[in-house]
Amino acid sequence: MSIFKNFVGPRVPTDSPETVRMQYRLPTLLFAVAAVILLISIFLPYWQMTLHAPQYPGGLEVVVYVNELTGDVAEIDGLNHYIGMRPLGEAAQLERSVSILAIGVLCLLILAAVFVHTKWVVLFTLPAVLMPFAFLADMYFWMRNFGLNLDPTAPLSSAIKPFVPPILGEGVVGQFKTVAEFRVGLYLAFLTAVLILTALYYHRQAFKPLVDKERTQ
Amino acid sequence: MQLKNKFDPTALWRVVLLLLAVVALVISCQREDTPGDASSAAAPAEGGQSAALGADADSIIAARGLTPDDVAAALKTYTPTGKLDEYIMFASGGHSGQVYVIGLPSMRILKTIAVFTPEPWQGWGYGAVDTMEVLDQGDINGHDVLWGDTHHPALSETGGDYDGQYLFINDKANARLAVIDLRDFETKQIVKNPIAISDHGGAMVTPDTDWIIEGGQYAAPLGWEYSSLENYAEDYRGMVTFWKFDRENGRLLPDQSFSMEMPPYWQDLCDAGKLVSDGWVFCNSFNTEMATGGVEEGNPPFESGASQRDMDYMHIINLDKAAEVAAAGKTMDVNGFPVISLETAVAESLLYFAPEPKSPHGVDVTPGGEYMVVSGKLDPHVTVYSFQKIQDTIAAGNFETDDYGVPILDFDSVVEAQVELGLGPLHTQFDNKGYAYTSLFLDSAVARWSLGGPYADLNDDPDWTLVHKTSVHYNVGHISAAEGDTVSPDGGYLVSLNKWAIDRFTNVGPLLPQNFQLLDISGTGDTMPLLYDMPLPDGEPHYAQIIKADKLSPWEVYPEVGWNPHTQSKDPNAVMPGEERVERNGNQVEIWMTAVRSHFTPEHVEIKQGDHVIWHITNVERAYDATHGFSIPVYNINLSIEPGEATTFEFDATDDGVFSFYCTEFCSALHLEMTGYMLIEPSQ
Numbered sequence: 001m002s003i004f005k006n007f008v009g010p011r012v013p014t015d016s017p018e019t020v021r022m023q024y025r026l027p028t029l030l031f032a033v034a035a036v037i038l039l040i041s042i043f044l045p046y047w048q049m050t051l052h053a054p055q056y057p058g059g060l061e062v063v064v065y066v067n068e069l070t071g072d073v074a075e076i077d078g079l080n081h082y083i084g085m086r087p088l089g090e091a092a093q094l095e096r097s098v099s100i101l102a103i104g105v106l107c108l109l110i111l112a113a114v115f116v117h118t119k120w121v122v123l124f125t126l127p128a129v130l131m132p133f134a135f136l137a138d139m140y141f142w143m144r145n146f147g148l149n150l151d152p153t154a155p156l157s158s159a160i161k162p163f164v165p166p167i168l169g170e171g172v173v174g175q176f177k178t179v180a181e182f183r184v185g186l187y188l189a190f191l192t193a194v195l196i197l198t199a200l201y202y203h204r205q206a207f208k209p210l211v212d213k214e215r216t217q
Numbered sequence: 218m219q220l221k222n223k224f225d226p227t228a229l230w231r232v233v234l235l236l237l238a239v240v241a242l243v244i245s246c247q248r249e250d251t252p253g254d255a256s257s258a259a260a261p262a263e264g265g266q267s268a269a270l271g272a273d274a275d276s277i278i279a280a281r282g283l284t285p286d287d288v289a290a291a292l293k294t295y296t297p298t299g300k301l302d303e304y305i306m307f308a309s310g311g312h313s314g315q316v317y318v319i320g321l322p323s324m325r326i327l328k329t330i331a332v333f334t335p336e337p338w339q340g341w342g343y344g345a346v347d348t349m350e351v352l353d354q355g356d357i358n359g360h361d362v363l364w365g366d367t368h369h370p371a372l373s374e375t376g377g378d379y380d381g382q383y384l385f386i387n388d389k390a391n392a393r394l395a396v397i398d399l400r401d402f403e404t405k406q407i408v409k410n411p412i413a414i415s416d417h418g419g420a421m422v423t424p425d426t427d428w429i430i431e432g433g434q435y436a437a438p439l440g441w442e443y444s445s446l447e448n449y450a451e452d453y454r455g456m457v458t459f460w461k462f463d464r465e466n467g468r469l470l471p472d473q474s475f476s477m478e479m480p481p482y483w484q485d486l487c488d489a490g491k492l493v494s495d496g497w498v499f500c501n502s503f504n505t506e507m508a509t510g511g512v513e514e515g516n517p518p519f520e521s522g523a524s525q526r527d528m529d530y531m532h533i534i535n536l537d538k539a540a541e542v543a544a545a546g547k548t549m550d551v552n553g554f555p556v557i558s559l560e561t562a563v564a565e566s567l568l569y570f571a572p573e574p575k576s577p578h579g580v581d582v583t584p585g586g587e588y589m590v591v592s593g594k595l596d597p598h599v600t601v602y603s604f605q606k607i608q609d610t611i612a613a614g615n616f617e618t619d620d621y622g623v624p625i626l627d628f629d630s631v632v633e634a635q636v637e638l639g640l641g642p643l644h645t646q647f648d649n650k651g652y653a654y655t656s657l658f659l660d661s662a663v664a665r666w667s668l669g670g671p672y673a674d675l676n677d678d679p680d681w682t683l684v685h686k687t688s689v690h691y692n693v694g695h696i697s698a699a700e701g702d703t704v705s706p707d708g709g710y711l712v713s714l715n716k717w718a719i720d721r722f723t724n725v726g727p728l729l730p731q732n733f734q735l736l737d738i739s740g741t742g743d744t745m746p747l748l749y750d751m752p753l754p755d756g757e758p759h760y761a762q763i764i765k766a767d768k769l770s771p772w773e774v775y776p777e778v779g780w781n782p783h784t785q786s787k788d789p790n791a792v793m794p795g796e797e798r799v800e801r802n803g804n805q806v807e808i809w810m811t812a813v814r815s816h817f818t819p820e821h822v823e824i825k826q827g828d829h830v831i832w833h834i835t836n837v838e839r840a841y842d843a844t845h846g847f848s849i850p851v852y853n854i855n856l857s858i859e860p861g862e863a864t865t866f867e868f869d870a871t872d873d874g875v876f877s878f879y880c881t882e883f884c885s886a887l888h889l890e891m892t893g894y895m896l897i898e899p900s901q
Contacts, residue, residue, distance in 0.1 A: 082887070
C-alpha cells in the first residue's frame with residue numbers, strides 16, 4: 001500500500017482554498033486536452049507525398065493516416081511497378097494494424113497520469129511525447145526499405161537507380177517531382193507532446209512542494 | 218497551511234484559449250495548401266494586364282492583313298491551352314450517322330459520338346458485344362443498316378431547360394431514334410420506328426422529357442407495306458410517333474409509346490409546346506397538294522408539284538389528350554405498334570390544322586410557349602401564331618375541314634404577326650433579349666428580329682420587326698443559339714450551320730466540308746458580328762443544340778472497376794488482377810483478361826481451330842485518360858476499353874495461325890510491349 005502511495009504521491013489537500021486548487025487542476029486539464037487531441041489525430045492525415053509530372057496536372061498523392069493509406073495509391077503502385085517498387089500497401093502493415101489500439105493505450109496512459117502526482121508521471125506520458133517521432137522514424141525506415149530494394153527485372157530498373165525520397169520537402173524520381181509534407185494529424189501529435197511537456201512543468205510546480213512536504217513529515 | 222507560490226486562476230483560461238488558437242491555426246494552415254490550388258492561383262498573374270496590344274501584336278496584325286474586327290473576333294474565340302470552353306454544342310453528324318461534340322467559343326471538336334455507324338476509335342461495332350447489340354437494334358427486316366442520316370439532336374430537359382443528362386437523335390433515312398447517355402457520351406439504345414420507313418421531324422423532347430417526338434416526312438403506307446402511287450390519297454399516310462422515355466434507366470419504352478396517323482402531307486419538323494402551351498405539339502408540313510411526282514412520265518416533278526398551293530398546314534396536336542386516348546386503347550395495330558387513326562384523332566379532337574404560307578420549313582415555339590414561329594421557305598415572312606388565339610379559335614368551333622376531316626382553323630384568327638425577313642427563311646432560335654433569329658437560306662444570312670407580346674420590353678426595337686441581317690457563308694440551314702430553344706435562352710453565341718463552304722477554305726477537291734460559323738449575338742440592334750469559320754469534314758450535319766458546359770457532369774473514369782457501360786452497372790464477367798483465367802468447356806473457350814499499363818494478363822492465349830471464343834477484358838485502371846485498346850488481326854476485333862470498363866467479344870476461331878493482339882491506344886512508355894500472342898492450333 002505504501003509502495004502504491006509512494007508511486008501516486010500525495011492527494012490534493014481538501015482544505016485548500018479555491019484559488020490554490022486551480023494550480024492542481026491545470027496539469028490535469030492539460031493532460032486531458034493532450035489525450036483528446038491525440039485521439040482526434042487518428043482521424044486526420046499525418047503525412048502526404050504529392051507527385052507532380054506533366055501528364056498528371058492535378059498531381060498524384062498518397063496520404064498517410066496512422067492506420068491507412070489513401071489517395072492515388074493504385075495509380076502510384078501502377079507507376080511504381082515500372083521501377084520495381086513493391087506496392088505501398090505492403091509497407092508498415094503491422095504498425096498500421098495496431099496503431100489505433102496503441103494510440104488508445106497512449107491516451108489512457110495520459111489520463112492515468114492525472115492521478116499520479118510524483119515524478120513517475122513521466123512514465124505514463126513519455127510514450128505519447130515520443131509517438132510523432134516514432135511515426136516519422138518508421139515512415140523513414142519503410143521509405144528507405146522500399147526505395148533501396150527495387151526489383152532488378154523491372155522494365156525501368158536500369159533507368160531509375162535505388163533512391164530514398166525525402167520525408168519532408170522536395171525530391172525527384174524520373175519525371176516526377178515529389179513533395180512530402182506533414183499533415184494536420186502529425187502536427188496535432190506534436191501539439192500533444194508540447195502540451196504534455198507543459199503539463200509536466202506545471203505538474204512539477206504544483207505537486208513537488210506537496211511531495212517534498214510529505215517527505216519531510 | 219498556505220502554499221508559497223501564488224497561482225493566478227485566469228492564467229488557466231489564457232492557456233486554454235492559446236491552445237485552441239494553435240489548434241485552429243494548424244488546421245486552417247493545412248486546409249489552405251491542398252494540392253492543385255497553388256498552380257491555378259499562380260497562373261493568371263502572368264501577362265494578365267496588357268491593355269494595349271503592343272508592337273509585336275501590331276506587326277502581326279499588319280503582316281497578316283487583319284482588320285480591327287478580325288482582331289476582336291480572334292480575341293473572342295482564341296482559347297489558350299488549358300482553358301475550357303463555356304458552351305458545348307452537340308451537332309448532328311449528318312450522314313456520318315454520328316454526333317459531334319464541339320466546344321464554344323473555340324469551335325474545337327472534342328468528340329465524335331458513334332451512333333448508327335461503326336466507329337473504330339470508340340470500338341463501336343467491331344466485336345464488343347454490347348456495341349454490336351445496340352447497332353443490331355437498328356436492323357430492319359434482318360438487314361444490317363450501318364449508317365444513318367442523323368438530323369436533329371435533342372438534349373433532355375427538365376422544366377423546359379436542358380438538364381445535361383441525355384441526348385436523342387434521329388436517323389432520317391431509316392426512321393430510327395437513338396439515346397445517348399451523357400454520363401459517358403455513349404449510345405445506349407436504337408429504336409426503329411415500326412410504322413415508318415423514313416422520318417424527319419425528330420428528335421424533339423417535351424419539357425420534362427416524358428415524350429420524344431419523331432415526326433415523319435415522305436408519306437408511305439404505314440407499316441412498310443406496298444401500295445401503288447395511284448392509291449396515294451387512300452393508302453399513303455404521314456405520321457408522328459411519341460416515344461415514352463424512362464429517364465431512370467435511360468431507355469425509350471416502345472411498349473408505352475404510340476403513333477398518330479396523319480394525312481399524306483409531308484410532315485416536316487415538330488416542336489413541343491412549353492409553359493403555357495405545355496402538352497401540345499406543333500408540326501409544319503408541305504405537299505398538301507399530295508403530289509406524287511413522276512417527272513419521267515410527264516408529271517410535274519415533286520419540286521413544283523409540291524409547291525402549287527399558297528397554303529400548307531401547321532399541325533396542332535393535343536399530346537396530353539392523345540396520350541390518354543392511346544392509354545385507353547383507342548388505337549389500331551400497325552406492325553405491332555399502337556396507332557391513333559385519323560378518324561379517332563378527329564373524333565377525339567386531338568388534331569387541328571392552321572394554314573401556313575406555302576412549303577414552310579421549321580416551326581419553333583418561343584421561350585414562354587406563347588407563340589409558334591413558322592418560316593416561309595418559299596415565302597419571305599415568318600408567320601407567328603398565338604397559342605391563346607389557337608385555343609380561342611378551337612373553343613369557338615365551327616371549322617372547315619380538309620379531305621380527311623381534320624378541322625382547319627381560320628388563318629387570320631390564329632396569326633399574331635407576320636414579319637418579312639428576306640428570302641428562304643428556315644429555322645428560328647431565341648435569345649434572352651427579346652430577339653428571335655431566323656436562318657435565310659437564299660439570302661445566306663441570319664436575321665435578327667424583335668418579338669412582341671411579353672418580350673417587347675426586353676429590347677428597344679419596335680415589336681415584330683426585322684432588326685439586322687448578318688451574312689453567312691453560304692446557304693445556311695439550321696442555326697443554333699446558346700440554349701436557344703429552351704424556356705431560358707442564354708443569348709451570347711449562335712452557330713450558323715451552312716451547307717456550302719465554296720471559297721471559305723483551301724480547296725480540297727470537289728467534295729467540300731460544311732461550314733459552321735460562330736456569331737456573337739451578345740449585342741443588340743445591328744451588332745451581330747461573325748467570329749469564326751469551322752470546317753466540318755462530314756456530310757450534311759443538320760441541327761445542333763448548345764448547352765452551358767457546367768450543366769454537363771460526365772464521368773472522368775467509370776464509377777468502379779469492372780463497369781459495363783451498356784447496363785451502367787458492374788459487369789458479372791469483370792475480373793480484378795489475380796482473377797484472370799482461361800476456361801475450356803468442350804469446344805468453347807472463355808477468357809477473363811485484365812488490362813493495365815503496360816500489359817494484358819494473360820499474354821498467351823491458346824485456342825484450337827473450330828473453338829468458339831468468349832473473351833472478357835477488364836481495364837483495371839483508375840487514372841483519367843488511361844484507355845486501352847485491344848485488337849486482333851483478321852477477326853475484325855477492335856475495342857476501346859476505357860478506365861474501369863469491362864467488355865466482352867466473341868468469335869469462332871475459323872482461321873489457325875499465330876495472331877498478335879495489342880493495345881491500340883498509346884497508353885504508356887511501354888505501350889509497344891503491351892501485346893500478347895493468340896495461338897490457334899490447326900484442327901488437323
